[in-house]
Structures are given as structure tokens and as C-alpha cells.
Amino acid sequence: MLLKVNGLCVNYGRIEAIRDISFTVEEGEIVTLIGANGAGKTTTMKTVSGLRPVRAGTVVFDGQDITHLPSHERPVLGISQSPEGRGCFVGMTVMENLEMGTYARPDRKSKAVKDDLARVFELFPRLKERSNQAAGSMSGGEQQMLAMGRALMAKPKLLLLDEPSMGLAPKLIQQIFDIVTEINSQGTTVLLVEQNAAQALKRSHRAYILETGEIVREGTGKELANDPSVKAAYLGGDV
């Protein structure tokens, strides 16, 4: 088991953002957390990457308890997140952003980094074309690709993707999900947070449904996609 979250509680001041959440991610899987706005998806993600402190519960990654490990020490272990709202370094060029992705790698000066860069450019040819351009001057979709590419440059065991399809045109959403599937098939485990439930469930091995800070359902992507109540609540009736 690559990631095991157990009984997680996180507060924003007095407000409980998530309550007693437990889930697991197996190596090689795509696991999705689905839920409406404010259900606690991003909070859960930030807890796994260490940006939010935990009130109760544990996060175990690759056999190691990382519940209270500072966020900047997690990339070394193999956790890399593409943050919500993209979060590129807008003043840096595309290339410099990708280099930042390797910041925590002990082998950042080796040839392995070059191979990873080639792989990222293969997944996102647009980034190669724009490698000397300032990240902030690119379109939303391109910045999303950059954020994902940058996260991949850390060579993670577990890739966290927070709403990669947010604000993108339908055609681009399709493309982004194709790439997520491709990344996964190349051996990277993916934990995905999405509002676009239809696409996400289709691509996921397993999924959890969050409502107001709690997990209310879980199952394989297919099961949930075909479940009438899930369809009604998250898939707009028909897929």
C-alpha cells in the first residue's frame, strides 16, 4: 500500500473541514476523490502534501508515518503535487519551472533528469515549444500542463493532481485526462481530486465520494459511474 490515510480530521480554525476520513491508494492505481465545492477534496490533498496541519488521524506513505512531516520534505520521499489553480511560478520560464520540479532530487544533476525532461516534453509537446517563455504568459491549459510537468520532474511515486481540469475547455479536459492515464500507465501512481466526475470515474481504478468533509461512498470507478444515486448527484443524470 503506497498511501494510507486513517481517521483524518482537519480544521480551519473552529470549522471542521474534514472529519474522520480514511482511504488508501495502492501502487499503480489512479484513485479519485470526488465531491462538490467545499466537500473537503482540496483540504485532503493539502494534508497529504503537508500544506495543512492535521488535527487527528494519520497519513502513512510507503510504510512511513508522515502525518507531521513538513511539506518540503515530502517530495524527497516521492510525493509531488500539482496544486489547485495551477500555481506555476509565473515570472520564471517554462524551463525554469520544470527545473524547480527537480529541486528536491538528490540526482538533479544526473542524466536521469534529462530523460525525465524528454519524457515530460513527450507528454506535453506544447511545453517544449514554449520552454523559454514566461509561464505567466501562457494560457490556462498550458499552465495546467506545466504544473503537471513540473510535478513529474520530481519523479514522484505518488502524483497528486488537484483539479487538473478546472477552468479548461472540454476538448482540453479530454486531453488532460488522456495524459493522466498515460502517466499512470508509465508507472506513476495518481491521486486525483476532481469535480469533473464523469471523466474522472471513467479513468480511475477506484474512487471515494466526499460530502461535507466525510467519505460517503467508495468503489471502483466503474461501479460508481453506473450507480444511480451517484449519477443523479454528480454526473448530471446521464454520462
Place this chain on the structure above:
Amino acid sequence: MSTAATARPQDSGPGFRERVDNLPTAAKILLWALFAVFLFLLPLLNIPFITTEGSDFGGVLFTVATYVLVALGLNIVVGYAGLLDLGYVGFYAIGAYTVGVLSAEHGKLSWVVVVPLAIVAAMISGVILGAPTLRVRGDYLAIVTLGFGEIVRLTLVNLEYLGGAQGISNIPKPPGLELFEVPSIDWSSGAPVVDLDTTSTFLKFGINDFVPYYWLALVVIGLVLLFDILVKDSRVGRAWEATREDEDAAELMGVPTFRFKLLAFALGAAIGGLSGALFATKSGFINPQSFELLLSILFLAAVVVGGAGNRWGVIVGAIVVSYFPERFREFADFRVLVFGLALMLLAIFRPQGLLPPRRTVRAKRADDRQAVLEEGEASV
């Protein structure tokens, strides 16, 4: 008209920086050496118009040099790490007072010893202030640092041990050498004439001639610049940049943002303390009034006016805020009014500063290009 045209990126050829970069190394070294010699001789050249009439030009240049030093230090905090520090004068004061207390008020330590101690004292105070406050972000940090500057000043006023409101006098001079005399240039006849009667002694730190202090400050600026370039171009510089642009994203990349902010704070404080130490050395007398809040604002103005994040920009900014008020001293109180107006005009017409970092320029240029492209696409 012509300046407006060159300001537009599409129209300009290779920038000044690119042109310098393209020169052969030998030519570059020669140019820098000539420029350095010019800077060292500047107070003795007495060039008409730029030389201040009302006040001693060597003294003015020394003041400008301390501002440049302060701006370089504050640029690390504000420009590189993106932390708004409104109490920078506190570190300047701590540097000056360390020199005053240890070499005059309560000790007889030599200048060579107290200056490093002043740097260390300022650095430690930077860490002490930064460790609890750098966890808060943005506006709060500005308020906390604002308070820090005032606390330092009020402590100086109220602690008799530190000289109280009277301050500390008779701060000893650095050891000198008195090797040779450097003549100055006299322009009173309309043409430059070498004046062998008005000279500066290399290297005598006296009480009438401030030129040697200016030379000292120039050397210190050179060293700090070298240090600045080395640090900025390293992993540390990149980590600061990432932290400034998006702290969460930087953490996710494995950058210990708090540690790097604290480092920026400590280095900035150290340079501020060094500048204060030079100030105390030259004036020989310090009191709490030398470290008013206004000075913090002026320091910040130097960085912002020049272009936060670009070391050459903030140097220009420091020269603007410290030299012009001295140059136009004859306008008496009006000069402050004009100065304030000039700062406002700059803020309106050149908010990114006189010489913004290349990165900012590039981001903006790419932005414009993108806008043009998108308009093009839309019309198809």
C-alpha cells in the same frame, strides 16, 4: 519622444545588458576597471553640475554609498525573497550602535573588530525578529517590522546604558595608512586644472575629509555586490524566487520556504548593520534621531523606485533618493515637496521601478505578445 520609442520592447535593439554581455572578456574587465577608477576619483573630479555646491561632495557621496549598501541589503529581503520590511532602519541602528557601544561608550575595541561584530549583531537580531514573524504573511509582516524599527529607536532613547537621547560621541576612526596624496581637480577657471593644494590622503580617516570614508564604502559595496551575485545565481536565489512567487508551490517542490525567508532576513539585516556601522564610523557621533521611521521608508523607496529584485536598479534607486535631495539643497524645504512629487510620478508612470529585473520585463513582454497573438486568433 525618443525615450518613449525605446521604452517599447519591440522597437529596441539589444538592451544595455546584452550589449555588455557580448563584449570580449578583456574589454569587459577594462570597462569595469575604468568605471571603478572613475567612481573612486569622483569626489575629487569636482565635475560641474553633479557636484553638490552646498555640502561637502565627499560626504554626500559617502551618504549615497551607505544608501546603496542599504538598498542592496533590503533588496535581498524585499526584491529577492518578497518580504515587505518596513523596519529596516532597526538593523541599520543596531549596526551603528554596536560600533558606538563597543568602541566608545563601553569598550575600546578596535574598528577592525567592532565592524564584524556589528554585522553579527544585526544578523542575530534579524533572526530573532524573523523566527517568530516570518510565519505570518504579507501585510502582517510589514506591520511587525514597522513596530520593530520603532522599538529599536525607543529602546535607544530610553536606555541610558546605550547613551539615551544624547547618543554616543567620539566613536573612534578606523586605522589609517597615509601612503600618498591624491590631488583634486579645480574647475573655477572654467577648465579642469589639477589642484595640488586640495588633496585627499590615501588612506587617512580624519574628521574634515570624508573622501577616504567614501572609498571604504565603495570597497564594501564591491564586496557586497560580489556576494549578492554569487548568492542570487545559486540554488538559494532560485529558492527565494520560487518562495516569492508562490510559497505553497515552492514548498511542494521541496523548498523549505521558512528557512529561506529567514536566511534572506538575516543576510539583509547583516548588510543593513554593516551600513550602519560605516555610518557611525564616519560621523563619529550617533543618537536615536539618526534612526527615524522616515529612514526605513526612504530605504524602501530606494528599492521600489529602482526596481525591486534588480541589484543595479536598486543602486540607481538609492542614488535617486539620497543624492537628489542633497544636490538640490538650495531649494530648501521645497526639495522635499518636489522629491515627494517625483516619487509619486514614478509610482504612477513606472510602477515596476526605473530598472526592473529582466524577469519582470520578460514576463510583461511575453504577455504583450500573447495578447497580440490571441487577438490575431480571435479575428481569424
